[in-house]
Amino acid sequence: MRDHCTRTHGLSLDPADFFRLQHTYSKDKWYGCISFMKWLMKEMKWKHKPCKAINDVILGSGKSAKTNLTAVNAVCNKGGSKTPEGYKSNTDFKVVRCRCTNPKGTFPSCKYEETPVKAYIVVKCNNGFPVNLVTVIPI
Known part of the structure; x- marks a missing residue:
């Protein structure tokens, strides 16, 4: 599975690490989609590629924006229910x-708008860890 990340993004990450890179947040304060996506695309070596159209970021539920990785990982175990698409x-x-607002743009000039939502997440899992965010289901 590591080969997929290397082939498609030039990164040497296993799928669970790639999921965390794209869909979780490691800081206490949320600095917005433009800042996050600029950081993400830089990490993904996205230079001079078209802007990423959409990306969902799972934030912390309390005062801190930092993602609770234990809660996210639990979706693949007792914190989730099996569905045809993955684990909800x-x-x-x-x-x-x-969501990108200039879809014909290229990195680093990408612009994003953000929509916060309370939602259930549906993920694909591998060895007890999320590897793909399938969808979010707003409450």
């Missing part, structure tokens, strides 16, 4: 959808 979280998460 039993509890809701604070999610921010980052």
Whole structure:
């Protein structure tokens, strides 16, 4: 599975790490979609590629914006229910959808608008860890 990330994005990450890179947040304060997406595309070596159209970011539920990785990982275990698409979280998460507003742009000039939503998440899992965010289901 590591080969997929290397082939498609030039990164040497396993799928669970790639999921965390794209869909979780490691800071206490949310600095917005433009800042996050600029950081993400830089990490993904996205230079001079078209802007990423949409990306959902799972944030912390309390005062801190930092993602509760234990809660996200739990969706693949007792914190989620099996569905045909993957595993649906039993509890809701604070999610921010980052949508590109200049889809013909290229990195680093990408612009994003953000839509916060409380939602259940549906993930694909591998070895007990999320590897793909399939969808978010607003409450």
